Amino acid sequence: MATNYVKYAQLITGKSNYARRMKRLSNKIFGEVATPTNATSLKVVQMFESRPLHTNEEIIHYYPRHIETHALTSKLREYGLFRDEHQDFVEEMKRLRALRGKVKVWRQKPDGEKNE
Structure with missing residues (x-):
C-alpha cells in the first residue's frame, strides 16, 4: 500500500x-x-x-592590520632582516641633499602666528 x-x-x-x-x-x-x-x-x-x-x-576584515604590519617591518628593517626599498631611497635622497648643503630647516613660528 x-x-x-x-x-x-x-x-x-x-x-x-x-x-x-x-x-x-x-x-x-x-x-x-x-x-x-x-x-x-x-x-x-x-x-x-x-x-x-x-x-x-x-x-x-579583508585588509590587513596596516599599523602593526608597518611597525613590524620597520623593526625588522632596523635589525637588517627586511629591506624597504622606498625608505632606502628616501634616506639616500636626504643624504645626498645634506652633501650638497640643501638641508631643509623647519622653523617653529611664534605662538601668535597662524600656520597657513
Missing part, C-alpha cells in the same frame, strides 16, 4: 496541468524558482539568495 506522500510524489511528477501547478506552488512555498528559467536569471536568483556582503566576515 502506498502512503499519501508517495501518491502525492507520483502525482507531482506527472505531466498534467494539476501537477505543473502543484510543482510551481511547492517551489514558491520553499523559496525555489517557481517557473523554469534560463541560466542568467538563475544567477540573479543565486545573488539574492547569497549572504549580504556587509555581514560577511571575510569581506569586512
Whole structure:
C-alpha cells in the first residue's frame, strides 16, 4: 500500500496541468524558482539568495592590520632582516641633499602666528 506522500510524489511528477501547478506552488512555498528559467536569471536568483556582503566576515576584515604590519617591518628593517626599498631611497635622497648643503630647516613660528 502506498502512503499519501508517495501518491502525492507520483502525482507531482506527472505531466498534467494539476501537477505543473502543484510543482510551481511547492517551489514558491520553499523559496525555489517557481517557473523554469534560463541560466542568467538563475544567477540573479543565486545573488539574492547569497549572504549580504556587509555581514560577511571575510569581506569586512579583508585588509590587513596596516599599523602593526608597518611597525613590524620597520623593526625588522632596523635589525637588517627586511629591506624597504622606498625608505632606502628616501634616506639616500636626504643624504645626498645634506652633501650638497640643501638641508631643509623647519622653523617653529611664534605662538601668535597662524600656520597657513
